[in-house]
Amino acid sequence: MLKRHAGWVIAAPATLAVIIFLVLPVAATIGTTFGDPDGLFAAYADFFNSGFRRNVLWRTLEISLITTAISLFVGFLTAYVVAKSPGRLKSLLIIAAVFPLLTGVVVRSFAWLIMLGKNGILNNFLVAIGVTNEPLSMLYTQGAVIAAMVYLFVPLTILTLVGVLENIPEDVVQASASLGATPAATFRQVILPLAVPGLIVGAVLVFTGSFTAYATPQLVGGERQMVMGTLMYQRAMVSFDWVGASTIAAIMVVLTITVVLAMSRMARRLNPMAT
Amino acid sequence: MTLPLTIENLTAHYGPTKVLEDLSLSVGAGELVSLLGASGCGKTTTLRLVAGFLEPTAGTILLGGKDLTKLPAYKRDIGLVFQNYALFPHLSVLENVAFGLKQRGISPAERQKRALAMLERVGLSPLADRLPGALSGGQKQRVALARALVIEPPLLMFDEPLSNLDAKLRIDMRVEIRQLQRANGTTSVYVTHDQEEAFSISDRVAIMNAGRIMQFDTPEVLYQRPANAFVARFVGFENLIPMHVLARQGEQVIAEAAGGVKLHFNQDRFGQIPDDFVLAARADGLAATANLAAEGLPAMLGLRTYLGRAYQYQCETAAGLLVANGSLSDPLRSGDGARLVPLPEQCCILAPEHS
Structure with a gap:
């Protein structure tokens, strides 16, 4: 009796916790978005009828997709160098890559305020070498948000990709060369497809992270670069429009899941072994 | 096409350690020569040097009179069969075999035709669409063999190709390898630590120890008239x-x-x-x-x-x-x-x- 149900018994506390603290609140939150007296989808119609909110949605998608692409590219190159390094150096490089993760998101975003501000390091440097005569306004631009988020997420892509690249057997790469594939062809036809599982994991982490980011766009992007996260905070905490905030949350959940599914489908086409 | 391989005064180091010392070896066109010895004797190093995965500190490697020594691996045109098969796990059996043809700019229709014909020869055409993960060890080794043969290389090299197979299959496969090699007349270098395998498959065998060739001759001479105490002990x-x-x-x-x-x-x-x-x-x-x-x-x-x-x-x-x-x-x-x-x-x- 006990043996047959042992699995359930062991899993019960965690399952209950997930149901009570995650599934029920999320269901309740999403439930309220369908409770509008003007119709089932009135809250969503509200959202999409507002040009401002549509703009925020597009901007968020744009920022997070660009962030994902740049983070994967930079992370891949770095991970490749790390994976090829000899043992001792490799550990050092991995520690260096992970180091930024030891400080909080807010602190790291603040660093960009110092760097990109009117009197910031970058502006002082540009003026000093004579590229510009007066400081550029770099803060509160889309570029600033993307730069800060790439900085935030590259360590994650490095970590996920180092593991995958290390697991590509050396003799498979050598087999490719022996069959006449140039280094570029080996990269494109062997290494890249075999790295796809890592690229997916990295893409999902970066995309979900940057799509739902709040602190970084708030600090570096401000009001001018409002994204879904900051918009949702504003609706809930400034306007006390809880249904509006829940609607934004629901849209974010659906979009995140859609993009993640699209990514893994794309991956399967590149590498039939990727799940 | 088949060409003789000549290795002259090859020396190689791993870091400060000398792993190959002044090694010379010539393999006639169409001949199958085994490099035989215990692990660490330099046989795999020799193969990797000829394949272009390692650079020698001194010496030259000539294939049909053409100097390969400074050529990158992908320009050497050598068919290689690896111990762990080294198949591309993300490509089907057919795509694995067609890979080398693709790099040579052969049209998709033509390379499919040639790859299928080669799979037919190793008896694997029914599995053309499978991924390597779904194959047995013997089947994987056949795919690896087909993949190396289909590019019609002037030189084939085998790195302990049978050591991951069970005893019965090992004997079948070595007969098969020998027959395919004979039929194509491809010059071949075969690395193994298994004396029986080397003697049964080769025209000549080089017995190696500590980065040198101890004796290079036909299996009959090695077995009956070893030239020195090391070879004598090695052949029993x-x-x-x-x-x-x-x-x-x-x-x-x-x-x-x-x-x-x-x-x-x-x-x-x-x-x-x-x-x-x-x-x-x-x-x-x-x-x-x-x-x-x-x-x-x-x-x-x-x-x-x-x-x-x-x-x-x-x-x-x-x-x-x-x-x-x-x-x-x-x-x-x-x-x-x-x-x-x-x-x-x-x-x-x-x-x-x-x-």
């Missing part, structure tokens, strides 16, 4: 007995082993015998007899084992522990004294080891 001469010449009478040589026992040797049979030499004999080249008057090494018989065709004895002698065979009709007992008579037609005389 269990008994290596140091001897010293006492007197020469024409072609007759009288030599003494440890313990003062004198034996007669005939230079007609053995050629010029040096003053100090090693008498090498397998167990069946040393006959154990109870006749204490026979000219042989005095021995005390130890453990007796039954081999089917003979009895084998562990024997204690003044020259150390030796292994000798005795006839089935006349079993001797442990603890008996005996004489071990060298049978000249099954013995070799070698230069002493410098150690």
